[in-house]
Amino acid sequence: MPAIRHHIPDDLLMGYAAGVLPQAFDLVVATHVSLSDDARARLASYEALGGAVLSDLDQAQIDEDSLDRTLAKIKGMAPEPRPEPSRGVFPSPLRKVVGGDADAVRWKGVGLGAKQSVLCSDGEATARLLYIPAGQAMPKHSHRGMEMTLVLQGAFRDEDGVFARGDIEVADQQVDHTPIAEPGEDCICLVATDGRLKFQGLLPRIAQPFLGI
Amino acid sequence: MEKTEAHWVATIAAIAQNQDQKAFAEVFRHFAPKVKAFLIKSGADVSLAEECMQDVMATLWHKAHLYDPSRASVATWIFTIARNRKIDLLRRYARPEPEDLPWGPEDAPDQADVIALQQESTKLAEAIRKLPAKQRELIERAYFGDLTHSEIAAETGLPLGTIKSRIRLALERLRHAMN
Numbered sequence: 001m002p003a004i005r006h007h008i009p010d011d012l013l014m015g016y017a018a019g020v021l022p023q024a025f026d027l028v029v030a031t032h033v034s035l036s037d038d039a040r041a042r043l044a045s046y047e048a049l050g051g052a053v054l055s056d057l058d059q060a061q062i063d064e065d066s067l068d069r070t071l072a073k074i075k076g077m078a079p080e081p082r083p084e085p086s087r088g089v090f091p092s093p094l095r096k097v098v099g100g101d102a103d104a105v106r107w108k109g110v111g112l113g114a115k116q117s118v119l120c121s122d123g124e125a126t127a128r129l130l131y132i133p134a135g136q137a138m139p140k141h142s143h144r145g146m147e148m149t150l151v152l153q154g155a156f157r158d159e160d161g162v163f164a165r166g167d168i169e170v171a172d173q174q175v176d177h178t179p180i181a182e183p184g185e186d187c188i189c190l191v192a193t194d195g196r197l198k199f200q201g202l203l204p205r206i207a208q209p210f211l212g213i
Numbered sequence: 214m215e216k217t218e219a220h221w222v223a224t225i226a227a228i229a230q231n232q233d234q235k236a237f238a239e240v241f242r243h244f245a246p247k248v249k250a251f252l253i254k255s256g257a258d259v260s261l262a263e264e265c266m267q268d269v270m271a272t273l274w275h276k277a278h279l280y281d282p283s284r285a286s287v288a289t290w291i292f293t294i295a296r297n298r299k300i301d302l303l304r305r306y307a308r309p310e311p312e313d314l315p316w317g318p319e320d321a322p323d324q325a326d327v328i329a330l331q332q333e334s335t336k337l338a339e340a341i342r343k344l345p346a347k348q349r350e351l352i353e354r355a356y357f358g359d360l361t362h363s364e365i366a367a368e369t370g371l372p373l374g375t376i377k378s379r380i381r382l383a384l385e386r387l388r389h390a391m392n
């Protein structure tokens with residue numbers, strides 16, 4: 001089994017379609033799909049499977065006044081506005097969580113110009129934004145669970161190649177890598193990690209690999 | 214009698230264009246009991262499922278003008294609304310959704326794409342019905358939320374590749390129309 005996958009794997013898209021991913025992974029998948037037509041089409045195929053499951057269900061008994069009460073609900077609601085084309089760095093699902101575009105992030109320095117901002121963490125999984133100055137290395141690390149890294153600005157390079165805006169890397173326990181931000185533009189990534197792991201132990205060590213580069 | 218996919222697409226269009234309450238009542242009679250069954254199988258108790266189903270059907274009314282039949286069947290579209298509402302209610306967070314592709318009312322979806330997607334959706338439904346009971350049950354359980362992410366594996370033997378290519382083509386046409 002390959003430990004690093006550059007396309008978003010099918011099991012994650014199917015998990016997103018079924019609605020069983022932790023919130024942090026939902027956020028990365030929704031943001032990635034916003035940037036990739038291929039992922040959007042693959043996701044839509046898994047949603048089609050969900051639609052087929054729904055179609056095949058036997059009908060449940062609904063309340064007698066069900067339709068009337070629904071019509072009453074409709075009266076109080078405004079129609080959904082058509083979505084606006086997005087122009088910033090962050091696609092809309094990420095913008096909703098941050099409360100704005102890249103300039104609205106509340107960063108915390110983690111040393112040598114690198115910054116992070118934790119967006120959600122529920123014990124199951126954590127989503128954070130990472131900001132790595134152009135040309136600088138991220139700390140070398142292994143993974144105790146699954147890690148999804150989505151590039152939003154700039155690019156990074158590691159043992160597997162170059163990742164630019166919209167590219168996603170999924171890494172698991174077998175992976176040990178040192179991503180380095182490409183020269184030019186500072187790199188902003190959205191990263192989701194499985195539960196318990198990793199950054200607690202990583203934070204104190206973070207300056208060392210930075211200095212080593 | 215089983216209605217065709219083309220019929221349901223026209224019904225949603227009638228809701229979107231004319232706020233047609235008769236059309237809505239027809240969609241409701243067919244889909245609301247299925248949505249409620251889906252929510253019950255996903256772990257909601259009967260009264261929560263009823264309430265949630267009404268929200269889903271009300272959302273359908275208000276989103277009808279955003280429905281794109283070149284990218285999803287009506288059942289698929291309703292499934293996504295129900296799934297999102299289920300996560301809002303049962304897991305208590307607003308589910309992050311991909312940014313939708315903005316397209317104006319003048320860019321009506323390509324009829325060839327719509328028909329092709331309807332054919333692929335029908336094929337997929339038939340393929341599921343032909344699966345061995347055990348495999349079919351596994352797929353259903355995945356969508357009711359009975360399987361964790363790591364237990365979910367991509368199913369083989371389903372014509373998912375062809376439906377994916379259809380959707381991909383529709384997306385490309387849509388992008389061209391926008392530029």
Ligand SMILES: [Zn+2]
Binds near residue numbers: 141
């Ligand atoms: Zn990593």
Ligand SMILES: [Zn+2]
Binds near residue numbers: 158160161169
């Ligand atoms: Zn890599």
